[in-house]
Amino acid sequence: MxxxxxxxxxxxxxxxxxxxxxxxxxxxxxxxxxxxxxxxxxxxxxxxxxxxxxxxxxxxxxxxxxxxxxxxxxxxxxxxxxxxxxxxxxxxxxxxxxxxxxxxxxxxxxxxxxxxxxxxxxxxxxxxxEGNEVTDEIPGLKARKFQPVFRENQTVDIEELKEKLKDKSTVLIDSRGIDRYLGMVEPLYGKAGHIPGAKNYFWKDVLNEKGNWKKKEALEEHFASLSKDQEIIVSCGSGVSACPNVLALKSAGYKNVKLYPGSFSDWISYDDNEIEKKEE
The missing domain is CATH 3.40.250.10 (Rhodanese-like domain)
Incomplete structure (x- = not known):
């Protein structure tokens, strides 16, 4: 990668x-x-x-x-x-x-x-x-000017997500563990389950049995059911564990990948949003 x-x-x-x-x-x-x-x-x-x-x-x-x-x-x-x-x-x-x-x-x-x-x-x-040095010394850094050059279409908000879910060419991924996805456990939020229509791709599955990042070929196999022509929206609990899946998808050659930053914690903050507990 x-x-x-x-x-x-x-x-x-x-x-x-x-x-x-x-x-x-x-x-x-x-x-x-x-x-x-x-x-x-x-x-x-x-x-x-x-x-x-x-x-x-x-x-x-x-x-x-x-x-x-x-x-x-x-x-x-x-x-x-x-x-x-x-x-x-x-x-x-x-x-x-x-x-x-x-x-x-x-x-x-x-x-x-x-x-x-x-x-x-x-x-x-x-x-x-591997025997390398560590330190408690706080470094002195020289400030620079970072000027963002924003890439287009990197995220979706909840309203756009709702529209996208009506479009069969868009796939929503939930990056949390299967137990949380199915609503069997929920350690962080007051509601359990997942956004209706989301497919489960646990983020840790982009790592191999030794905990290392999978190579491109293995990632392509992992995501084989997803078309590279589809738009893929990646979510999780709060937009953090989704990021390894975004990185892995891009490493596997998927280009139309977006993050839903609010993810499940945003979805459940609206009382009228439905929640699903079966595998999709």
């Missing part, structure tokens, strides 16, 4: 002083929002800066819009510039392992036209397991 960088490649890049690289640590736990920042302060990859899912990669939740709405684009662009990123910068993002939060930042930067964005394969765990 062209969106990945190996530990060895990153290590070589740092050792050879290949400049204009910013490493971003996005470790996070939904059930303990301070855990990721605490882990970063304890130790992190040399030169890495921390970005928080709630404070940096999301906007403020309101009645509608979902639990992790997209951040204000102007404020987000300013934050990206402040940590030293412009469109010439190579950005390497890492999570605890191959978790969902790195893909969220990848999606945000990609949607703003940034080309050189990579996920560290295996994340922090792989870096440490």
């Amino acid at each position: 062209s969106y990945l960088i190996s530990v060895n490649r990153l290590k070589s890049r740092l050792e050879n002083n290949q400049g204009n690289t910013v490493i971003v640590d996005v470790r996070f736990q939904l059930n303990d929002p301070d855990a990721g920042r605490k882990a970063y302060l304890h130790n992190h990859l040399p030169g890495a800066v921390y970005m928080d899912l709630n404070k940096d990669l999301s906007g403020k939740p309101e009645k509608h819009g979902g639990n992790h709405p997209l951040p204000d684009t102007r404020q987000f662009a300013a934050k990206i510039g402040k940590i030293g990123i412009d469109h010439e910068t190579t950005v390497v993002i890492y999570d605890q392992a191959n978790d969902m939060f790195a893909a969220r930042l990848w999606w945000l930067l990609d949607s703003m036209g940034h080309e050189k964005v990579y996920l560290l394969e295996g994340g922090y765990e792989r870096w440490v397991a």
Whole structure:
């Protein structure tokens, strides 16, 4: 996958002083929002800066819009510039392992036209397991100006989604685990089930049995029932775990892929929206 960088490649890049690289640590736990920042302060990859899912990669939740709405684009662009990123910068993002939060930042930067964005394969765990250095030193970064160049048609809102669901050429994906999709369990929200018409593609299924990202051929097989001529809208609980599926679909050659940022948490914020619990 062209969106990945190996530990060895990153290590070589740092050792050879290949400049204009910013490493971003996005470790996070939904059930303990301070855990990721605490882990970063304890130790992190040399030169890495921390970005928080709630404070940096999301906007403020309101009645509608979902639990992790997209951040204000102007404020987000300013934050990206402040940590030293412009469109010439190579950005390497890492999570605890191959978790969902790195893909969220990848999606945000990609949607703003940034080309050189990579996920560290295996994340922090792989870096440490291969004997590489970590530090608690907070880096000093030179601010740059990040000017977004927005890609068109990257998202849908709830009204557009409702219209799209009437169109058989559009497919809606739910990226959550099957138990949540079927409404058997729901640890985060007051309602359980899924958006009517959504098909379940658990985001962790884009990883192999060792937890590594599947290669293009395996991803094409995984998504084989989806036509590359179809429009594919990807959702989850709140627009975070959908992002690995977006990345995987694009890696497999799907081009017409959009994110429903509000996802199920936005859908259920409207009392008159129906919920389904059977597999579709």
